[in-house]
Amino acid sequence: MSTTTTTKRPAAPDGRTPSKAAQLLGDRRLPVLVTAGLFLAMYVAGLSRYQNYGFGEPQVFMNLFIDNGYLLVAAVGVTFVILSGGIDLSVGSVIGFTTMFTAWLVERQGLPILVVIPMALAVGAFGGFLMGYVIHNFEIQPFIVTLAGLFLFRGLCLVISKESISIGDSSVSSMAGAQVSLGTGFLSIGAIVALVVLAVAFYVLHYTRFGRRVYAVGGNEQSALLMGLPQGGTKIAVYTISGFCSALAGLLFTLYIQSGDPLHATGMELDAIAAVVIGGTLLTGGSGYVIGTLFGVLVLGLIKSIIQFEGTLSSWWTKIATGVLLCAFILIQRAMTARKKT
Numbered sequence: 001m002s003t004t005t006t007t008k009r010p011a012a013p014d015g016r017t018p019s020k021a022a023q024l025l026g027d028r029r030l031p032v033l034v035t036a037g038l039f040l041a042m043y044v045a046g047l048s049r050y051q052n053y054g055f056g057e058p059q060v061f062m063n064l065f066i067d068n069g070y071l072l073v074a075a076v077g078v079t080f081v082i083l084s085g086g087i088d089l090s091v092g093s094v095i096g097f098t099t100m101f102t103a104w105l106v107e108r109q110g111l112p113i114l115v116v117i118p119m120a121l122a123v124g125a126f127g128g129f130l131m132g133y134v135i136h137n138f139e140i141q142p143f144i145v146t147l148a149g150l151f152l153f154r155g156l157c158l159v160i161s162k163e164s165i166s167i168g169d170s171s172v173s174s175m176a177g178a179q180v181s182l183g184t185g186f187l188s189i190g191a192i193v194a195l196v197v198l199a200v201a202f203y204v205l206h207y208t209r210f211g212r213r214v215y216a217v218g219g220n221e222q223s224a225l226l227m228g229l230p231q232g233g234t235k236i237a238v239y240t241i242s243g244f245c246s247a248l249a250g251l252l253f254t255l256y257i258q259s260g261d262p263l264h265a266t267g268m269e270l271d272a273i274a275a276v277v278i279g280g281t282l283l284t285g286g287s288g289y290v291i292g293t294l295f296g297v298l299v300l301g302l303i304k305s306i307i308q309f310e311g312t313l314s315s316w317w318t319k320i321a322t323g324v325l326l327c328a329f330i331l332i333q334r335a336m337t338a339r340k341k342t
Contacts, residue, residue, distance in 0.1 A: 031280025031332055032292035038325075039299050042306065050309045059185040060305065066187060068301040069194035070095070070252040072294065074268065075275040076201045077245025079293045080238040082276055083205070085218040085285030086142040088239065090131065090149030091246045092268035094124050096261070097153040098250025103165035103260025106172060113171050121247050127153065128243020132236035150269070157262040164261040167254070176255040190252040197245065201290045214238060218285025274322050275300055278329050284337070299325065 046055050054060065065072070074091050081088045098120050105111045105119070127149060135145050167173075179186040187195075205211035213234045216224040225231050253265060279296030281288025303321045307313045 032289050035295040039295050042302050062185040064301040065191040068297050069190040070249040072194040072297045073197050073245050074249035075272040075293045077242035078272045079276050079290050081242045082281050083218045084214050084238045088242045089146040089269050091272050092265040093150045093153035094246035095250040095265035097157050098247045099254045099260040099264045100157045100160045102254045103167050104160050106169050124247020125244040129240040132239030136232045136235045166259045274326050
């Protein structure tokens with residue numbers, strides 16, 4: 001005699017079985033799936049429209065990682081901050097400062113790039129640590145503290161030099177031109193580093209105790225405090241990670257453009273935040289996936305590629321499309337949070 005087991009849908013607070021639409025809105029994976037579906041739809045549309053212009057070449061897809069590796073690294077750091085319920089507006093300025101700091105040390109001081117790299121990473125991580133320390137110990141809003149960090153690092157760029165510094169060092173040029181062959185195409189060193197950072201962040205957020213603390217603090221800070229979680233240490237750590245990732249993104253951007261400039265990466269913090277939100281991470285914290293950040297960066301990169309292939313559109317359409325997508329995903333987040341409250 002055989003028996004069958006049926007799985008019942010969880011009942012709503014009023015006793016009624018929730019509809020499929022309500023269940024879908026309650027799924028935390030929905031924003032990531034929407035972003036992944038959007039990327040796939042855009043890519044297929046590009047294939048059909050620009051198939052005679054080489055859009056389907058594997059290298060075009062790999063160029064999304066090459067051209068946006070630094071943004072991916074910066075967005076990964078911002079993901080940690082937003083998941084914890086904070087915000088970091090200093091990202092673009094730290095990236096710009098790192099390009100100036102690196103170019104100045106290599107070109108003006110004659111230091112080898114392998115010595116400069118750990119110095120730049122240490123400065124970025126220390127800057128993030130200081131911002132996290134002030135946010136926690138003085139209970140100041142992250143918006144204000146990181147805005148101060150934005151002005152501070154942008155000002156330090158101008159202290160180093162008011163003019164652009166080109167990097168002619170042969171070791172920097174060789175690192176910038178290095179390629180890793182993948183058979184049908186290649187990736188740059190910057191793209192490989194970005195993917196490694198993404199993999200490490202994925203492991204840390206989803207398979208370590210620290211990752212669970214980040215989600216807990218962002219989900220409900222008071223509950224995390226009552227559970228005895230190190231709230232202050234977690235906050236300081238996520239801003240330190242963001243500062244480190246911003247400095248690393250600055251190094252990758254330096255390799256990508258091979259110069260330092262006081263105006264480099266102006267506004268890139270907004271691109272990083274947009275990529276994180278489009279990737280499905282809630283601005284209020286506590287919910288999101290770093291894989292979603294990857295798709296958010298790829299969507300932004302694909303918009304740029306489609307505009308380039310189109311040839312007749314201004315680059316400002318990238319900002320317009322980003323704004324539209326950002327509004328759409330904020331509305332999705334709003335619908336999801338409203339569903340959770342009911």
